[in-house]
Amino acid sequence: MRTTLDGALLTGIASRLSTPEQKTAAGRQPVHTCYVPADRADADLPARWGAAALAALAEHAPDAAALAAIVGLPPDLAPTVYERVRAKLETEPVEDLRLDFEDGYGVRDDSVEDAHAARAADLLAGWGLASAGLRVKSFDTTALLMRSMRTLDLVLTRLGRPPAGFAVTFPKVTSADQVAALAEVLDVLEERLDLPRGVLRFEIQVETPRSVVSADGRLAVPAMIAAGRGRVSGLHFGTYDYTAACGLSAADQHLAHAACDFARNVMQVSAAGTGVRLSDGSTNVLPVGDLASVRHGWQTHYRLVRRALSHGFFQGWDLHPAQLVTRYAAVYTHHLETAEADGRRLAAYLGSGSGPVQDEPATAAALAGSLRRAVDCGALTAEEVGAHTGLAAEDLAALVRP
Structure with a gap:
């Protein structure tokens, strides 16, 4: 059949429109990421978190009716949610874990951090979690960059080959250039450690205004994903650094603030169709102390997790073992209600x-x-x-x- 346009013309147009393929994150997406300072971790950490969560459940919500009364579980689903949460805490309390060498760890003597990096490698190899890794320091200064990459180098060199689900979290990113620099370092590490090309990937923490809108007024996330050259696996929101940088008072620094919604909306539309996963941030209202404090912490966490799920953020940060109770209660209720x-x-x-x-x-x-x-x-x-x-x-x- 006769046509006017020739194949060469259309092929040329298609080649100009093509974009580099973004590698989709492999395997299941964890419902949370637990952050623990690297110097406080040990081989029993996942089991201890599970035991602590079960103890909090037994003490403050010994049955389904008690938990339902605290967080507002639907009465018809409460028994099922309760039993499945308890079973989860007994069998797989932690789905994803980061050993933190940044804010939760601070600045130590090089010899001290070197030793903690070596131990981190041993822990990551021994835990056998579905997903685990480390949060390195930011690239804010040359000194931080050098220490950050030395820690990563020590961990990967000791591991030889990272375990399945290995993840690196890159904090306080302020430009696509920083993302490109980390991608370049990973290129070299893969080559020198004889690792498969592209196996080392990382999550960008969106926790600065410049990681949302760049200095020239453009949305920053698409350029950062592109600068990672297929190595960016996720975008993790950083609640408190972001809200503080936006000038919010302490009382307004929380996940439900409109400023956080704007940042997450930018993350969401920027990552759509790229295979890059999204994670919400954390709440520092912890379920610890007396019953009233635990109830308040659980109610706050449950409400925020349900809110994140309804907005399309299926992962978030957990900072304390007792938050595992409401993490799984919220996630399970969400799925049981919609299934x-x-x-x-x-x-x-x-x-x-x-x-x-x-x-x-x-x-x-x-x-x-x-x-x-x-x-x-x-x-x-x-x-x-x-x-x-x-x-x-x-x-x-x-x-x-x-």
């Missing part, structure tokens, strides 16, 4: 297409992704998802798109 309706819509999409809602392929992928996350974290079983959707696990995975 039946999501399953019906997905089944309708794959079936006759009849029904009150006509979904697009992108929505079907999002529904499948949500159900897969529910199974990954223990909120639902594969059998329950199958009952809701009529799909096997491999069929569900095939629907998920980066």
Whole structure:
């Protein structure tokens, strides 16, 4: 059939429009990241966090009704949520862990940090967690950059080959140039340690105004992702550095502030379609002390986790073992409340297409992704998802798109 446009013309246009492929983060996304100063970690840390969370649950919410009364679990779901939270705390309390060499660690003598870096490598190799790594120091000054990269070098050299799920968190990023510099360092480390190309990836902490809007008035996140050349695996929001830098008073430095919503919205639209994962920040209102203080800490954390989930942030920071109770309670309630309706819509999409809602392929992928996350974290079983959707696990995975 006769046409006017030739293939060479269209191929040339397509080549100009093509963009570098961003590597999608592999494996499941953890529901949280726990941060622990590197000098306070030991081989029993994940188990101790689980035991401490179970002790807090037993002391302050010994049954489903007690926990429901504190955080507002739906009465019909409370028994299921409670039992699954308790089982999670017994079997896999920590999904993701960072050994912190930055704010929670401070500045030490080089010999001290060298020793902690060596021990960090041994801990990371021994824990066997689904995901774990370290937060290095920022690149704010030459001295911090040198110390940051020496710690990373020591850890990776001692490991030889990083364990599956190894992650590096890069804090206080202020420019794409800093991201490009870290990517360059990782290039060299991979070459000299004989590691597979691209295996070393990192998370950018969005915790400065310049990591949201650059000095020339542009959105900063897209340029930072591009500067990482496929090595950026996630964007993690930093609540308190960001709100303080924005000039907010202490009372207004919290995750639900509109300034934080703006930053997260920029993160979300900038990362959409790139395969880069999103993580919310932390709350420093901890569930410790007397019953009133624990209740307040749990209520605050539960509310903020539910809010993040509804905004499309499926991961967040946890700073204390007792926060694991409300992390999993919030995540499990979210999935249990939405699973039946999501399953019906997905089944309708794959079936006759009849029904009150006509979904697009992108929505079907999002529904499948949500159900897969529910199974990954223990909120639902594969059998329950199958009952809701009529799909096997491999069929569900095939629907998920980066």
